[in-house]
Amino acid sequence: MSVLAADPTYETFVLNMGPQHPATHGALRVKLVMDGEYIVEAEPVLGYIHRMHEKMGENRTYHQYLPNPSRLDYLSAMACTHGHVATVERAAGIAVPERAEYLRVITVELNRVSSHLLWLGAFVLDLGGFTPLLYAMDDREQILDLLERVTGSRLTYCYFRFGGLYNDVDDDFVDGARALVKRIRDKMPMYHNLITKNVILRQRLEGIGPISAEMCRKYGATGPVARGSGIPYDVRKHEPYSVYPEFDFDVPVYEQGDSMARYLVRMDEIEQSLRIVEQGLDKLPEGPVMAEKVPKIIKPPKGDYYCAVEAARGSFGIRLVSDGTNTPYRLKLRSPCFSNVSLFGEAARGLLLADAVALFGSLDLVIPDIDR
Amino acid sequence: MSGYFREVYDGCKSLLVGLGITFRYMIQPVVTLQYPRQAVKMAPRYRGHIDLIPDAEAESGNKCIACGMCQRNCPSGCITLKSEKPEGAKKKVLTGYRLDFTKCSLCGLCVESCPTNALDFSKEYNLAGLQAENFVFDLLKRCEERRR
Ligand code: SF4
Ligand code: SF4
Numbered sequence: 001m002s003v004l005a006a007d008p009t010y011e012t013f014v015l016n017m018g019p020q021h022p023a024t025h026g027a028l029r030v031k032l033v034m035d036g037e038y039i040v041e042a043e044p045v046l047g048y049i050h051r052m053h054e055k056m057g058e059n060r061t062y063h064q065y066l067p068n069p070s071r072l073d074y075l076s077a078m079a080c081t082h083g084h085v086a087t088v089e090r091a092a093g094i095a096v097p098e099r100a101e102y103l104r105v106i107t108v109e110l111n112r113v114s115s116h117l118l119w120l121g122a123f124v125l126d127l128g129g130f131t132p133l134l135y136a137m138d139d140r141e142q143i144l145d146l147l148e149r150v151t152g153s154r155l156t157y158c159y160f161r162f163g164g165l166y167n168d169v170d171d172d173f174v175d176g177a178r179a180l181v182k183r184i185r186d187k188m189p190m191y192h193n194l195i196t197k198n199v200i201l202r203q204r205l206e207g208i209g210p211i212s213a214e215m216c217r218k219y220g221a222t223g224p225v226a227r228g229s230g231i232p233y234d235v236r237k238h239e240p241y242s243v244y245p246e247f248d249f250d251v252p253v254y255e256q257g258d259s260m261a262r263y264l265v266r267m268d269e270i271e272q273s274l275r276i277v278e279q280g281l282d283k284l285p286e287g288p289v290m291a292e293k294v295p296k297i298i299k300p301p302k303g304d305y306y307c308a309v310e311a312a313r314g315s316f317g318i319r320l321v322s323d324g325t326n327t328p329y330r331l332k333l334r335s336p337c338f339s340n341v342s343l344f345g346e347a348a349r350g351l352l353l354a355d356a357v358a359l360f361g362s363l364d365l366v367i368p369d370i371d372r
Numbered sequence: 373m374s375g376y377f378r379e380v381y382d383g384c385k386s387l388l389v390g391l392g393i394t395f396r397y398m399i400q401p402v403v404t405l406q407y408p409r410q411a412v413k414m415a416p417r418y419r420g421h422i423d424l425i426p427d428a429e430a431e432s433g434n435k436c437i438a439c440g441m442c443q444r445n446c447p448s449g450c451i452t453l454k455s456e457k458p459e460g461a462k463k464k465v466l467t468g469y470r471l472d473f474t475k476c477s478l479c480g481l482c483v484e485s486c487p488t489n490a491l492d493f494s495k496e497y498n499l500a501g502l503q504a505e506n507f508v509f510d511l512l513k514r515c516e517e518r519r520r
Contacts, residue, residue, distance in 0.1 A: 063481060064445070064481070065447070066479055067478075138403050141403075152415070152418055158477075158478075193389050194389070194390050194394075197386050199382055199386045
């Protein structure tokens with residue numbers, strides 16, 4: 001507790017934001033100590049939807065855990081499953097055919113665009129603008145339809161398998177993805193005119209909720225939050241996995257560290273992801289999408305393995321400790337949102353309540369990813 | 373002072389641009405469907421709950437050999453099989469296939485693990501009910517009904 005809040009002569013009150021609050025987009029409670037409209041202290045209270053995913057990992061076989069990662073960050077489920085299969089593949093030494101790797105990258109990036117579009121709509125909705133949500137949802141719907149055609153589901157994909165993919169894509173997917181890239185690219189100027197240049201949005205975001213690079217390092221924040229504070233960290237560039245080294249894309253970085261910077265990072269990332277999708281479609285090799293010899297029962301050799309991927313919200317990593325049996329000894333999930341929410345308490349100090357909502361939205365938190 | 377007017381001018385302009393965009397959207401074709409009066413067409417690969425595929429050639433009406441792979445591989449334990457070995461017969465016969473859809477995560481591991489490809493996904497998505505029992509399906513019965 002800060003000195004101010006502890007002083008009995010100083011009048012503060014406690015306000016609960018959540019666990020059921022439209023701006024938290026899930027069951028997250030933030031305990032706020034308020035001095036009038038200003039936040040003296042903010043403390044996120046986690047655990048309302050804790051589902052023991054790590055424990056489940058320990059008592060299920062490797063295959064049986066496949067549906068779980070997509071329930072963590074359900075908005076970028078592809079990236080989470082990618083992290084899981086990549087870790088197990090690294091542990092068990094399974095090689096993945098090139099076509100499968102390309103398709104993984106394409107679907108993950110499409111998923112990232114859909115995730116950012118949803119964030120865009122919800123974020124602006126938090127700030128009081130309803131209309132952009134509908135437009136963003138319309139575009140996101142096209143991506144979901146496309147992914148549904150190949151994966152069979154709309155959100156919790158479970159599309160990747162150890163050693164490849166659940167099934168191959170057809171020409172319609174390739175054409176559809178190309179049309180989609182064009183569609184969203186054409187829409188981006190509209191979003192910038194409608195949202196980015198809007199004077200109300202600018203005034204609500206610029207200079208609000210500054211997060212320093214120092215703070216990001218302290219709390220382990222990654223993804224657009226860190227990149228909005230001038231840290232050019234992206235797992236795809238720094239610890240390349242899959243076939244990312246073969247793609248030409250930039251990592252958008254903004255120095256300001258305010259909510260606007262994080263907003264702009266994500267907007268630029270949509271464009272970069274579209275670039276990756278486009279290159280992936282151009283380069284997509286022929287061949288199988290599943291490795292030939294994948295054991296039915298996976299028993300990685302004893303050891304400690306870690307693999308991280310860049311999910312839509314930052315670095316998602318899985319640490320796998322294997323004792324040589326058919327279930328992991330330990331499966332630790334490093335979720336980006338957990339680190340990103342940790343800095344909220346410090347960053348929100350001294351902010352107006354309404355500005356804290358803007359800061360909160362700009363962190364792009366997915367609650368099931370925090371609680372796991 | 374000039375900064376103030378500049379701000380007012382920029383503000384008005386951004387609002388007008390926004391209004392122009394929403395106006396253009398307003399006169400565009402409607403993108404939503406009037407569910408439930410209009411139905412969404414499901415993609416061929418859409419994963420609904422699992423179903424036994426009717427097989428006209430097989431005596432039992434389906435391809436299941438009651439091996440139990442699906443039951444063993446299901447991460448959530450939604451599948452309960454019943455089978456018996458009739459007197460004199462060589463193979464087991466499936467007598468009951470119960471799917472508890474309340475726990476199913478639609479991962480498709482059962483479908484993939486089936487050695488005889490006896491399972492597929494149904495295209496049903498209009499599932500709503502007030503009781504958990506509404507989501508417990510007898511797949512054998514469903515298969516019989518589909519065969520008829
Ligand atoms: S789809 Fe997955 S969870 Fe559902 S019954 Fe099959 S194996 Fe079990
Ligand atoms: S895996 Fe296939 S054949 Fe075996 S019990 Fe299940 S449905 Fe029947």
